[in-house]
Amino acid sequence: MEPPRGFLSSLWNFICFLPFFVGLLLLGAIKGIILCPLICLLMAAGISGIILGLWPMHWFWTYYSILSAKQLGPVLKFVLCFGALPVPLILWPVVGVVASIIGGAAYGFFSPILATFDAVGELKTNKLFHCFYDGTWDTVKGCCTVIRDFADFCYHSYRSFMLDLRTKTPPNGEHYEIRLLYLPGALIAGVLGIVVDVFIISFIAICKSPIMLFKGWHRLFHDLIGREGPFLETICVPFAGLIILLWPLAVVGSVLGSIASSIFLGAYAGIVAYQESSFLLGLRYIVASLSIYDEYSNDVLDMQEGSCFPRLTYRRGDGQSSTAGLHSSNSISRPSSFHGQPSRMNSLKEPMIDLKPLELLDSLFKECQRHGEAMVCEGTITSSDIEDAKSSKGNKVISIGLPAFCILETLLRSAKANSVGLLLGDNITEVSSTNRPKDTFFDWFFNPLIIIKDQIRAENLSESEEEYLYKLVLLSGDPERLKNLTTVTPPQSERRQAEIEALARRLRGITKSISRYPTFRRRFDCLVKRLSEELSKKKGSCQSSNGSRSLSRSRSAFGRLFSQKSSSNGKTSYRGGEREEFQADERDLEIS
Structure with missing residues (x-):
């Protein structure tokens, strides 16, 4: 919609819109006042219960992880355990409970107001109904989702952080000491x-x-x-x-x-x-x-x-650089475009795609579900993997390997297409520096992934090297299976093999950091449930699915190489009739 021209038309448009705006604000405020006590009570009770219930575990596990950390020296451990840790651990329940009350009240009041304004968007239908309904039940469900994600972060993500602290080796063999x-x-x-x-x-x-x-x-x-x-x-x-x-x-x-x-x-x-x-x-x-x-x-x-x-x-040693920074402050502290008022924007000729971190996370799990169902059919993901993923000990093949596999596919696709950003699965949407989510948290993952994509492009991997990289990314969490898999051979050059293994380690490390994102665990549980349903549906059969046929040629070849299982004597063999079906699949791919 083109904005009105002229002061009088702009003023008249503002006067006409003001009662409409005030009415929506009052309606949203009424819903907020009604829901605020309920949401505040739910969030305060849920989050406070999680904090107090896990507080003893946090005490024990934090001290145990610090005392077991290989990269910390004895003096530093003593100072942390008796000087630094007691204060935050004692204050954590107090701060958490107070923050849950304030956050619950703010969320319960402002969420219905924003939902009421969003209900009159240009693409919404039946706006009158949505003005009254939006922000009511959605706010309650959102509150429960926040509590669930907070519980996952306090339990699963916390344990992941502590595991890294215990197992990470000191750099250059030297402890951190005070x-x-x-x-x-x-x-x-x-x-x-x-x-x-x-x-x-x-x-x-x-x-x-x-x-x-x-x-x-x-x-x-x-x-x-x-x-x-x-x-x-x-x-x-x-x-x-x-x-x-x-x-x-x-x-x-x-x-x-x-x-x-x-x-x-x-x-x-x-x-x-x-x-x-x-x-x-x-x-x-x-x-x-x-x-x-x-x-x-x-x-x-x-x-x-x-x-x-x-x-x-x-x-x-920073005297010269600091002085230079002071002399150049006029040129870098405020660009010249900031001195004047921003120019008036022209009407948008093309819709601008504004990507959100949660939308990208949903896209990642859709790819995980698609590839996971194909791997279940091929036998790459077994019933033991799914059962381990359901248990508390977890399974790195599904929790880390499968998302890293999908991210690697995106990086290879983007590198081959010479994309400046990350080309998503639809081969249309591109996440670049212009439309990426502006959250600082997202930058922790986006910038390293761009660097790995550029490294993959510079390596110019062959098809066999890509298959080897796929294998490392997916199965590095299961060393025994990785060792027994002999159908994908590493490169002849030791230097080339070391470079590919370094890429796989970095990519799995980034994926492990993504798995600590508060909403990751909830989506991961849904993924494991779908894979379990797919496994029970297939019942070990090898019928081809749409997901497996939609894989690219390199990943189809990789899936065929993985379609083997251990027999009773420990050797690997193809399932009956699988080889002929894979040959037929390859002929279909060559024809297409």
């Missing part, structure tokens, strides 16, 4: 940093909050009258109007966030003093941290550049 001589100076520097930064940064944030309030309102009202920025598209108008009403809360939140961040910003002075073995450099960092915050806040508020605090050097 130097007791510099510990008192670091503690004093950290305490001074917290005291100074909390006081001064809080003062700066409170003094600049009126500027943020009025500048934000000025910009939002300017965009509202001119239908620019967040008010350009009609569907965004209710949410942007809600931003105007809630902008004071955003300012208060930014001040509280600055105060909270000042604690960690100041405590980092102790780390600087310890790393540099100098109490003086820790004090210099305290002054530099004030300058860093002041300059950053000026850039955010579009105020005059610079700071009244000196930017002292607090790292050894």
Whole structure:
């Protein structure tokens, strides 16, 4: 929809829309007031029960993992167990319970309001019904989903973190150890940093909050009258109007966030003093941290550049680079495009795909289900794998190997297509730096995957090397099966073999980190349930499925190489009639 032209038409459009907006806001607020106590009670009870129920296990498992960690030295273990760990472990239930109450109240109140505004979207039908219904039962289900994901994170993801801590070997054979001589100076520097930064940064944030309030309102009202920025598209108008009403809360939140961040910003002075073995450099960092915050806040508020605090050097050997950074601050702290007002956007000629992390995770599990059903039919995934995945000990072939297998397929597809990003399974959607989710959490996985894709492209793998990489990615969690599988041979060159094995290790490591994502476990349980149903449906038969025929030629060949099982004497053999069927499949692929 093209925005109206002219001040009078824009003002008239705003006046006509204002009662509609207020009505939706009141309806959403009424639903929020009704649901807020229920959602707050559910979330507080659920999350508090999980925290208190797992608290003894967290105590025992944390101490056991630290005492068993191979990369930590004895002195560091003693300091952690008797000095650092008791405080967060004691505060964890208190902070968790309070946060669950506040989060439940906020979610129960604001979720119905946002759902009410979303119900009048341009693509929605029967808008009157959805105005009253949306945000009611969906909010209750969303609350239960949050509790389930929180439980999975506190149990499964926590155990995964602790397992890594226990089993990871020290780098270069040297333990992480603490130097007791510099510990008192670091503690004093950290305490001074917290005291100074909390006081001064809080003062700066409170003094600049009126500027943020009025500048934000000025910009939002300017965009509202001119239908620019967040008010350009009609569907965004209710949410942007809600931003105007809630902008004071955003300012208060930014001040509280600055105060909270000042604690960690100041405590980092102790780390600087310890790393540099100098109490003086820790004090210099305290002054530099004030300058860093002041300059950053000026850039955010579009105020005059610079700071009244000196930017002292607090790292050894960083004098020249720090000075150069100060001289070039005019060119990098605020680009020239930020000095003026953003230009008016033209109407979008093509729909912009805005990808969300959960949508990409759903896409990954759809691929896992498709390939998993084919592997169940081929015998690659066995009943023991599925039973282990259902149990508490888990199964790395399904939990890590199968998602890593699907991610590797995406990386190979993207590398062969010379894609700048990641080309998804439909060969149309591409996740790049322009449309990727803007969550910092997503960057932890996206950037390393792009690097691995570029490495795969540079390696220029042959078909046999791709099959070997697929094998390593899928079966590295089961060394016995990996050792017994002789149909896929490694490359002749030891260097080439080491490079491919390094790619497989990195990809499985990234997939293991993705498996700790709070919503991963819930989707994984659904995947295991579907694979179990597929296994019972097939009953060991080798009938071809749509999923297996949709695999690419390299993965079909890889599936044929995996379609073997151990006999009673430990040797591998093809199932009866399988070889002829695979030859027929290959002829069909060659014809197509």
